[in-house]
Amino acid sequence: MQTHSRKLLVVICEAALERALVDDARLLGAAGYTISDVRGSGRGGPREGMWEADRSIEVKVICEADVAERLAAHVLATYGTHYAVTLYLDDVSVLRPEKF
Amino acid sequence: MQTHSRKLLVVICEAALERALVDDARLLGAAGYTISDVRGSGRGGPREGMWEADRSIEVKVICEADVAERLAAHVLATYGTHYAVTLYLDDVSVLRPEKF
Amino acid sequence: MQTHSRKLLVVICEAALERALVDDARLLGAAGYTISDVRGSGRGGPREGMWEADRSIEVKVICEADVAERLAAHVLATYGTHYAVTLYLDDVSVLRPEKF
Amino acid sequence: MDPIVLFFLLGVGAKLAKSDLRLPEALYETLAIFLLLAIGLKGGVELAKVPFADVAVQATAVVAMGLLLPLPAFAILRGLGRLPRADAASIAAHYGSVSVVTFAVATAFLTKRDIAYEAHMPLFVALLETPAIVTGILLARIGAIGAVRWRAVAHEVLLGRSVVLLLGGLTIGALVGAEGIAPIKLLFVDLFKGVLALFLLEMGLVAGGRVADLRRAGPFLVAFGLIVPLLFAGVGIVVARLVGLSDGGTALLATMAASASYIAAPTAMRIAVPEANPALSIGAALGITFPFNIFVGIPLYLHLAQTLRF
Amino acid sequence: MDPIVLFFLLGVGAKLAKSDLRLPEALYETLAIFLLLAIGLKGGVELAKVPFADVAVQATAVVAMGLLLPLPAFAILRGLGRLPRADAASIAAHYGSVSVVTFAVATAFLTKRDIAYEAHMPLFVALLETPAIVTGILLARIGAIGAVRWRAVAHEVLLGRSVVLLLGGLTIGALVGAEGIAPIKLLFVDLFKGVLALFLLEMGLVAGGRVADLRRAGPFLVAFGLIVPLLFAGVGIVVARLVGLSDGGTALLATMAASASYIAAPTAMRIAVPEANPALSIGAALGITFPFNIFVGIPLYLHLAQTLRF
């Protein structure tokens, strides 16, 4: 089965950033995204998602390496300093390259 | 610590496929699966999960490479054309190979 | 863009372990964690998350390889026998190494 | 104007204005479960009082109507709309089936005006959900019936949430009767209208989100969503008269016929006829026909029911 | 028949029929929180009226009963059932503890028949939850008490959701009294029965899902789940008589003794005795004993309470 390698960018951050991240992703060339509600803890302390300001999301974007890098850099530059943001990149393989 | 490499197949699709995917996974030899509710957007447009027909799920299956490939191929062949489906494969390592 | 490789440890288990896992992760040197509610099935049979004893969680920890291995080994040794637990390790790259 | 429909407008407005107002999905499910159970219970209590023979005749007529309604819809969609077979069949199934919430709004409308109706009408809602879906599938699969995963479909339509809750409520209501229900009446009867208002707010948010679909769907489907309900209401009125329903009951059956399903049908058709584009059927049912019915249709159908005599 | 238990049957039926009916987990939690708070509030209002001395005596007897009940259960499970120590201890803890919902169904049953009972009984529900769990853990760990993570366990049982909400409700109710509660009575008192019906629907869905466990568990555990409640109900009646409870109160204490916990106990035992197979205890408690009690047990216990005099 022929597979094609892509990057998976995962951004875990405050729910307040959802709208902004979705726009950024589209602008920077991502064909889609997947979001799930999460809770957790990091340097910013625990975020249990019990109410508005305490909610976190995990945003997944599968895309070309360059798009992923641009998006990751943009996210850190724009939100990294003042928001609770964690992100990582992963190498994945997809079957329908045209989709991503 | 000795680890064993396996494939992680992730399928993001309409919630309507949950029952079918679970059956397929079992039939094609997966020992288990994990599902979470997600929202997102792709070529099929946004799916915000506000109600039945708008709900999406993410299905994770850890298994042998061949099982993953068979399952991935089957999912695309069976549901890829008419349903909102995105999938990718990833290389992961597990500690208890007999489980997967 | 300069990236740094880290390990992503994913533990899928009974919700009853949430508090314990979070403590273990901190003790063994993880700087943070992310949790989401999931459902699924494995050797222990289906866990549909319909009520307390039936709920499952997925815990993600991004950390140094040695921390990940210690944590993974600890989790299996402590909970692997009697609890519904599945875990896997993945190689990911992060941009802010000091965070993990 | 009835406050509950204003909640629908509030939802549509909020969505179109891109407000971040969003009802938690668990609330949506909870409200839906509540409405289905409550409608069933209320109907069941009355069902126990009606002679079986009468109900049997009416029920048969209603099921027959459900089986046949998709045919004219299909013809229109194929003939005038030039839609692909699968899409035409799927839309026909949605319109042949019934919208539980539209029915609930109609009953509230009648109650407010003290217009009596056969209180066992909810039984017909449950009976109307399924037949049109079967017809729709057959229309999509003529020549390839074999290809239909009937077991999966049957499971979807017969054991789907809405059928189970409606019939479950009907059965419980029929078994325990009026004073058996008394202790839970406050929740399932007295609070019904308020909960319906909340659900309409949610429906508004959802409908507001389908407007984009409609633009894609084009003028034909919009016209279809406005005209077919009138035709079907007419059919409903005729059937109601034939089985001797009261004016109120006639208005309700007309509303059922005129309403399009967006709960049972979408799920079932997605599984049975995946190649049909759900945006078309749901966009028309939710974006056009649902609002049309609650604002224009229901009062109109009542008027017709009260004036058309044979 | 009481409508609320029919909701349980509806749930079981839907699950066994593999319907996709599924109450959102948030709804399940919400209903549970509501029931616990409401039961506590109602009891608290009455608690304020009862002379402390009487309650103290009754409470002590109830706690003692909770501590001791697991012993005979454990003996049966080990002796006759030949179950591993951990499983026997865990199941014994579940049966020594109490099922809040079974208690609620029993109070509804009495209310419907206008049978009076000590209105502060909810206090005893709160008191019965914990002791049996402690005993169960000790039974599992004899010889290895040290190994028990007591802090975690204590946290689980004393600060677990159900104890906090029951005692919290009791305290608030006792502090503000009847007319203090008045403004929130509509929600916490008048709506109680309806909410209980919804919760029983959910319980039915859950119980229906445990049938597979029972098959694994085998005939002994099924018999255990049917017979032990009767024994425990007997104990409950004796204790109730000794502390001079009314017939209604006696029936309720019998029900508490006969019921098996599926909220507090499972969570606590999972942490304290992980090697015990939860499918056994939950399968028996939820799949056998819960339905047995709400259909057969409660009426029977009331009958016994009304007939057995000393």
Added chain:
Amino acid sequence: MDPIVLFFLLGVGAKLAKSDLRLPEALYETLAIFLLLAIGLKGGVELAKVPFADVAVQATAVVAMGLLLPLPAFAILRGLGRLPRADAASIAAHYGSVSVVTFAVATAFLTKRDIAYEAHMPLFVALLETPAIVTGILLARIGAIGAVRWRAVAHEVLLGRSVVLLLGGLTIGALVGAEGIAPIKLLFVDLFKGVLALFLLEMGLVAGGRVADLRRAGPFLVAFGLIVPLLFAGVGIVVARLVGLSDGGTALLATMAASASYIAAPTAMRIAVPEANPALSIGAALGITFPFNIFVGIPLYLHLAQTLRF
């Protein structure tokens, strides 16, 4: 003592005791949506009765108050607290805005004592939410107004959930009037107090979780959270007197001025002034000022409103 505030204490206690009691997030959202809608509906019904001119004058005064309140707060935070500009501006915005739940508790407090108040006060709650946020952003961005993403901010504050639901409820209430609301009164009016109690339980859990923030925030912010509400209450009373509100209405406006937003403001400031540390504003608003107001403030403000005459 009012039972509903005891629910707040129960929540705080449970959280501090590290109980695993946790209301599902969907329930929190549902309760919030319900309260906002209900408050709006109730106010709207009355709004229809009041001559427009009077309301217009009062509304203008209230908006002006909202725009100016952040200024003294900002001065104190910068001058005495030596806080960074962004933090001072953000906290000032929170305190200039309003807490809907504090308002609800105050109305319950008045109702319990049969103290009349202008029933259209909810309009002012809706009007007070936004202005202070705008001022706060301007204070944070003096010299760099250009940098503000005004469109995003405007969207947040004008189309945020709370404004949409409050104004939506007000509009519906005003359109249908008292007897139009009747059929949904049971849910939105009669159940209000009970739902408010549940929400306060949740608020307690949240507030209990912010105590850590306060330790970080330090004594100055604690003092700020206790004293500024008194100053603002004074302002509120003066404004209320100027526009000729009744004693009850005056107490309510004082409460609004004294309360600090933790729904609209946090979300908006997070987007407009991200460098401000949310732990400070939320910690003070929720951990100090909210409890202070519901336990001490509200009774005090009423007393002042009844005694201070001009």
